[in-house]
Amino acid sequence: MSTPLIAILAGDGIGPEVTAEARRVLEALDLDLAFEEAPVGGAAYRAHGHPLPPETLDLARRADAILFGAVGDPAFDALERAFRPEQAILGLRKELGTFANLRPAKIFAGLEDASTLKPEIARAIDLVIVRELNGDVYFGEKSRRTTAAGLREGHDLMRYDEDEVRRIARVGFETAAKRRGKLCSVDKANVLETSQLWRDVVIEVAGDYPQVELSHMYVDNAAMQLVRNPGAFDTIVTGNLFGDILSDQASMCVGSIGMLPSASLDAAGKGLYEPIHGSAPDIAGQGRANPCAAILSAAMLLRHSLNEAQAADRVEAAVAAALRTGVHTPDLGGDASTQAMGDAVLAAL
Amino acid sequence: MSTPLIAILAGDGIGPEVTAEARRVLEALDLDLAFEEAPVGGAAYRAHGHPLPPETLDLARRADAILFGAVGDPAFDALERAFRPEQAILGLRKELGTFANLRPAKIFAGLEDASTLKPEIARAIDLVIVRELNGDVYFGEKSRRTTAAGLREGHDLMRYDEDEVRRIARVGFETAAKRRGKLCSVDKANVLETSQLWRDVVIEVAGDYPQVELSHMYVDNAAMQLVRNPGAFDTIVTGNLFGDILSDQASMCVGSIGMLPSASLDAAGKGLYEPIHGSAPDIAGQGRANPCAAILSAAMLLRHSLNEAQAADRVEAAVAAALRTGVHTPDLGGDASTQAMGDAVLAAL
Ligand SMILES: CC(C)[C@H](C(=O)O)[C@@H](O)C(=O)O
Numbered sequence: 184m185s186t187p188l189i190a191i192l193a194g195d196g197i198g199p200e201v202t203a204e205a206r207r208v209l210e211a212l213d214l215d216l217a218f219e220e221a222p223v224g225g226a227a228y229r230a231h232g233h234p235l236p237p238e239t240l241d242l243a244r245r246a247d248a249i250l251f252g253a254v255g256d257p258a259f260d261a262l263e264r265a266f267r268p269e270q271a272i273l274g275l276r277k278e279l280g281t282f283a284n285l286r287p288a289k290i291f292a293g294l295e296d297a298s299t300l301k302p303e304i305a306r307a308i309d310l311v312i313v314r315e316l317n318g319d320v321y322f323g324e325k326s327r328r329t330t331a332a333g334l335r336e337g338h339d340l341m342r343y344d345e346d347e348v349r350r351i352a353r354v355g356f357e358t359a360a361k362r363r364g365k366l367c368s369v370d371k372a373n374v375l376e377t378s379q380l381w382r383d384v385v386i387e388v389a390g391d392y393p394q395v396e397l398s399h400m401y402v403d404n405a406a407m408q409l410v411r412n413p414g415a416f417d418t419i420v421t422g423n424l425f426g427d428i429l430s431d432q433a434s435m436c437v438g439s440i441g442m443l444p445s446a447s448l449d450a451a452g453k454g455l456y457e458p459i460h461g462s463a464p465d466i467a468g469q470g471r472a473n474p475c476a477a478i479l480s481a482a483m484l485l486r487h488s489l490n491e492a493q494a495a496d497r498v499e500a501a502v503a504a505a506l507r508t509g510v511h512t513p514d515l516g517g518d519a520s521t522q523a524m525g526d527a528v529l530a531a532l
Numbered sequence: 533m534s535t536p537l538i539a540i541l542a543g544d545g546i547g548p549e550v551t552a553e554a555r556r557v558l559e560a561l562d563l564d565l566a567f568e569e570a571p572v573g574g575a576a577y578r579a580h581g582h583p584l585p586p587e588t589l590d591l592a593r594r595a596d597a598i599l600f601g602a603v604g605d606p607a608f609d610a611l612e613r614a615f616r617p618e619q620a621i622l623g624l625r626k627e628l629g630t631f632a633n634l635r636p637a638k639i640f641a642g643l644e645d646a647s648t649l650k651p652e653i654a655r656a657i658d659l660v661i662v663r664e665l666n667g668d669v670y671f672g673e674k675s676r677r678t679t680a681a682g683l684r685e686g687h688d689l690m691r692y693d694e695d696e697v698r699r700i701a702r703v704g705f706e707t708a709a710k711r712r713g714k715l716c717s718v719d720k721a722n723v724l725e726t727s728q729l730w731r732d733v734v735i736e737v738a739g740d741y742p743q744v745e746l747s748h749m750y751v752d753n754a755a756m757q758l759v760r761n762p763g764a765f766d767t768i769v770t771g772n773l774f775g776d777i778l779s780d781q782a783s784m785c786v787g788s789i790g791m792l793p794s795a796s797l798d799a800a801g802k803g804l805y806e807p808i809h810g811s812a813p814d815i816a817g818q819g820r821a822n823p824c825a826a827i828l829s830a831a832m833l834l835r836h837s838l839n840e841a842q843a844a845d846r847v848e849a850a851v852a853a854a855l856r857t858g859v860h861t862p863d864l865g866g867d868a869s870t871q872a873m874g875d876a877v878l879a880a881l
């Protein structure tokens with residue numbers, strides 16, 4: 184591979200602060216990497232009139248992997264939806280075809296107190312949510328119309344075809360096969376046609392993975408079980424909307440959304456890597472944000488897009504070690520700054 | 533009012549067991565009530581070939597209120613969706629126009645241990661979810677089709693019109709006004725047209741309730757906050773699908789789905805009352821089910837459909853008193869039978 188190009192799309196709010204620390208960590212690894220930055224989200228809208236300007240999309244396409252910060256800014260709430268910061272991430276996911284979103288949730292040793300779950304429950308959590316990212320009600324036809332009776336009406340089409348379900352199901356089975364071999368497919372097949380198709384296709388794909396134990400759960404029950412007995416889950420595979428809800432819920436079960444990374448992969452392993460937390464405008468610019476989720480996203484980037492598993496392990500170990508030294512940002516009950524947390528990770532590398 | 537008629541639709545699994553205890557409690561109250569039973573769900577399918585036979589629907593229409601048990605039976609999973617037990621409850625909600633589902637979640641004194649949340653977090657929970665029940669992706673057009681490319685495809689249309697949103701928003705504001713005056717409207721307005729309409733209409737209705745403090749939250753964030761700081765919620769108003777997920781999640785935060793009742797009300801106050809737990813086929817017929825949710829549903833029936841607030845208070849106090857005597861079903865860590873729990877409530881009346 185020639186020098187891999189990493190696109191840095193830092194975005195809004197705390198995005199730039201946490202992404203800067205992740206970049207510092209990548210730079211410290213003595214790998215041959217090139218970096219290029221571009222504006223995205225509200226920041227891009229202010230500068231270029233669009234949350235995902237053509238040059239940014241172009242960089243994202245050229246890059247081997249994308250390190251993404253966060254987008255979202257309440258100042259843009261009144262804009263038409265197509266121009267809101269969130270459209271940048273939705274547009275990138277769709278344009279890049281990064282259909283497989285991996286969201287691991289596992290508690291770091293010593294952080295059990297941050298969870299609102301009883302420590303013995305929180306400690307048992309070690310799961311990955313595999314969320315479909317290119318379909319569902321996110322990308323089906325949408326409209327605002329007026330009915331014959333003169334009423335305003337909103338429509339969003341939820342849709343999936345078998346190819347879309349099959350490819351994410353495969354990622355689910357592959358992920359489970361590399362872990363504890365248990366895959367739970369979450370749907371709402373007692374109500375939705377899309378979910379029935381989902382379930383049919385997942386069952387078909389299961390034939391290729393006899394070593395994986397497959398179960399099915401309705402989404403309402405899954406939301407319940409994630410509180411009741413989250414330790415029972417290994418790998419969860421689900422659609423875009425249910426995955427959005429359940430992965431945020433799972434992240435909070437481990438206590439600290441500031442700790443959790445994600446990878447969004449296309450069919451070839453190219454990926455977009457982002458903390459699962461948002462832009463947190465309330466604490467932006469204060470140096471209070473936890474950069475660990477961004478740093479751990481960089482570790483996922485090393486593992487999944489650059490095939491640098493050893494370097495990824497090193498980064499993950501450094502984060503764990505840094506936390507053990509007691510350097511904690513405010514979300515973890517400490518008073519370390521974003522940069523101090525980054526320094527501690529660098530020192531532990 | 534002439535003698536009110538209560539329809540008893542006990543349904544499947546543990547439905548008959550828990551409903552029997554709720555009926556015993558209603559009968560013990562010295563009110564002039566008439567009861568009539570009809571089959572529903574899998575039980576009705578076995579007997580009449582349909583989960584919601586015409587006679588059952590007719591009884592539900594004639595009745596002043598409906599005490600519903602639970603429906604659902606894995607033996608019917610292979611049937612076409614229209615014939616599955618779940619269609620009974622969906623059909624009843626739609627046919628009766630019970631559009632407003634109230635799901636209170638509050639921990640009973642002494643049951644804090646049943647929650648997986650830390651006791652101080654669980655104890656602070658006192659919220660009601662007001663879930664829309666007649667619209668959304670539940671009742672929009674559904675289809676299974678084959679694309680031009682020969683792929684199986686599933687469609688479910690998510691839709692809301694302003695009247696549907698307005699009437700549930702009003703129930704949300706009325707509910708909040710009678711409680712701590714805080715209403716949180718949950719949607720996914722950064723992605724969905726239906727949610728943007730939802731938000732617009734909720735904001736319009738807010739003008740009529742200056743005493744209620746309104747906030748908005750995305751559903752993924754709400755799922756997170758229900759774990760992080762559930763005590764911060766007072767009243768939540770949301771759509772059918774998000775309400776399904778969040779209310780099950782909230783119920784588990786208080787630790788015991790076996791304790792939680794629900795009311796589904798139409799515009800005139802007629803209602804269908806059901807425990808939020810399901811048919812629990814794994815423990816059906818064993819006398820292990822907790823009847824408290826069914827009994828508390830009967831209390832909601834007294835309050836909302838029969839205008840018997842005092843009797844409702846009496847039943848709720850009796851449940852609390854019975855629990856304080858230490859009579860607990862297995863879900864609460866005890867070994868009392870369904871009937872023993874019912875006896876304890878009757879004794880405390
Ligand atoms: C910002 C928003 C559109 C996005 C989503 O709903 O996918 C976010 O919640 C996420 O999970 O990455």
Ligand SMILES: CC(C)[C@H](C(=O)O)[C@@H](O)C(=O)O
Nearest residue numbers: 373374403604618621622776
């Ligand atoms: C049985 C099912 C169709 C139903 C729903 O999704 O509404 C249930 O989960 C509920 O919440 O009452």
